[in-house]
Amino acid sequence: MKSDLLKYKHYFIAIAALLVGLYITDPLWISYNELTQTKVLNSVRANKLSTLLTQQTQLQQQLEHAKKLSENITPYMFNKTTESDFKLKAQQAVEQVLKQANCNLERVEWQGKVQLTPSLEQWLLTIRFNGAPLCLVTATKAIELLKPTVRFKEYTYNGRSFTGNPTENINADVDLIMWNNTHTSPEQKEQEQP
Structure with a gap:
């Protein structure tokens, strides 16, 4: 029986490697890619927010101008x-x-x-x-x-x-x-x- 197990040990190693790849490595890789995408999107959002904050006074002036124009069309x-x-x-x-x-x-x-x-x-x-x-x-x-x-x-x-x-x-x-x-x-x- 031991000789039968030794005879198929390469198959068992291949099956174990496939199972590790399928149930451990692949989900970790997918999770890593999702986290990388989330990080990129968060950095883009942060850049947009910082740009908006630096342009806050300009945006407030444009809002006041738009309010004055809307009063003209009432x-x-x-x-x-x-x-x-x-x-x-x-x-x-x-x-x-x-x-x-x-x-x-x-x-x-x-x-x-x-x-x-x-x-x-x-x-x-x-x-x-x-x-x-x-x-x-x-x-x-x-x-x-x-x-x-x-x-x-x-x-x-x-x-x-x-x-x-x-x-x-x-x-x-x-x-x-x-x-x-x-x-x-x-x-x-x-x-x-x-």
């Missing part, structure tokens, strides 16, 4: 903290324009919003109205001049047959984009109150 956005207040104010503005242009409003439909930043929303409003050609021209121009800003995304004007008669009826389907700043400062709230 008159061009609706500044309502609730969705219902925003929708009411925006819809009233559009309806007032159509009424002044002698257009007949048929449908108003809110399509939804896109959250641009934590406090800035972009809304899509679809309206359908009809009236004489002068109504369409007047309403289109008045909507473009609204403040807070309202922009056309898409529009379609159509009629049964247009012969150039100024009293003919033309239909309009319009998609409007508008922006709402849900975070208003106390000064903005005071300005909005009647």
Whole structure:
């Protein structure tokens, strides 16, 4: 029996070496590589942080400049903290324009919003109205001049047959984009109150 074991001792040594390699050396090598990668990533992060800390004053100046610029654009956005207040104010503005242009409003439909930043929303409003050609021209121009800003995304004007008669009826389907700043400062709230 001892001679049989000696006969296969090279096989046992090879199997032992494979087991050591498989269960000890290979996991240690993988762990070493992971630790090396972690060390490299941590050094990159440390370099970025040190760069940011050295540029802290410059970044603070840029932040102050951006805050001043954002104050300049607030008159061009609706500044309502609730969705219902925003929708009411925006819809009233559009309806007032159509009424002044002698257009007949048929449908108003809110399509939804896109959250641009934590406090800035972009809304899509679809309206359908009809009236004489002068109504369409007047309403289109008045909507473009609204403040807070309202922009056309898409529009379609159509009629049964247009012969150039100024009293003919033309239909309009319009998609409007508008922006709402849900975070208003106390000064903005005071300005909005009647």
